Amino acid sequence: MEDVAPKVSYRTKLMGSQNSTDPFQALEDFEVQEGNVKTEVINGIPSIIFFERVHKFVEMKMAKTMVIKLLGRKITFNAILNIITILWKTKSYFQLMDLENDYCLVQFNDKEDFKNVLTKGP
Template structure:
């Protein structure tokens, strides 16, 4: 389970095959993945190699104008959790030059 993530598309429900095809294209996978359809529109995705890191932190993922939440699997995960408690997000500050920020400010 070390290279397993849980994904959910926010705001829209789409079928298993559509999700599998879209994330395979988005993530530009080098190796096949195993995907399992869970309850409440969650999917579990297992990776064989370094594709795991790319999918987890690569960039914000969007399918049909809806964000795909991506988080590492944990033993505390439950499909009964309707709301996402923690989510990695990207924040773009276009007027802030690269390198002109402090980690403590972020």
């Protein structure tokens, strides 16, 4: 039986979970400090500016992430997860997050898996 990555919604990933056994919850703690964010209102429009430390953290987290678009007919989240797990044959877990409009976000645990899927995978 093949390992299947756990189903995690974008909201769950974004908000986190204190009692999850999800291996992807083992991310290092990152706390936005007071000097890392500037908020202001420009012409009645709220603006949030993140400084270098936050940008570097996001860049590091997104380095092994890709957005995929489903083409053709609509299929369920679990079907997508099963299909790409079989097709990609990754060495370690990856996380699939369902976005809207037939897009998904895939975050890989292993950089080699990411490179292989990006350059060789369907």
